[in-house]
Amino acid sequence: MKAGWKYVLAGLPLALGIGLHLCCSGGGTSRISPPPPQAHYVSLAWKASTSSVIGYNIYRASLSTGPFTKLNAQPQSAVKYTDNDVQAGNTYYYAITAVNSNSVESNYSNEASATVPSP
Numbered sequence: 001m002k003a004g005w006k007y008v009l010a011g012l013p014l015a016l017g018i019g020l021h022l023c024c025s026g027g028g029t030s031r032i033s034p035p036p037p038q039a040h041y042v043s044l045a046w047k048a049s050t051s052s053v054i055g056y057n058i059y060r061a062s063l064s065t066g067p068f069t070k071l072n073a074q075p076q077s078a079v080k081y082t083d084n085d086v087q088a089g090n091t092y093y094y095a096i097t098a099v100n101s102n103s104v105e106s107n108y109s110n111e112a113s114a115t116v117p118s119p
Helices: none
Strands: 005-009 012-021 039-046 055-061 080-083 091-099 112-115
Touching (some): 055 080
Antiparallel strands (some): 005 012, 012 039, 039 080, 055 091
16 A cells, blocks of 8 residues: 555645555465455545534545546545545546535535556
8 A cells, every 4th residue: 555645625634545455365275366356445534624514525536627526425524535436547536525514515625636556
């Protein structure tokens, strides 16, 4: 897994990590098995808003100009998100919004990009 990077999104730092998760299990046999498929993901993290918010919405686009698609169904209270629906070799652009108790969203944060490595 590559080390995380820090970005500033609308005044809030966003740590963005591109990950490659390999999971293997061993047994007591001498058979050689092919390696499991590689699972790619992008991990996002940001500093909590200093305003009163109920959560955050996470958006992704395949072009820096958008359009951005919301990835979560409801605002999430956590200040991190893992996008498991990414493909090797593709670049993704992310933006975060804060949501208040009246369900009003802030403007998009500055965007951060991640290029998922090819296997």
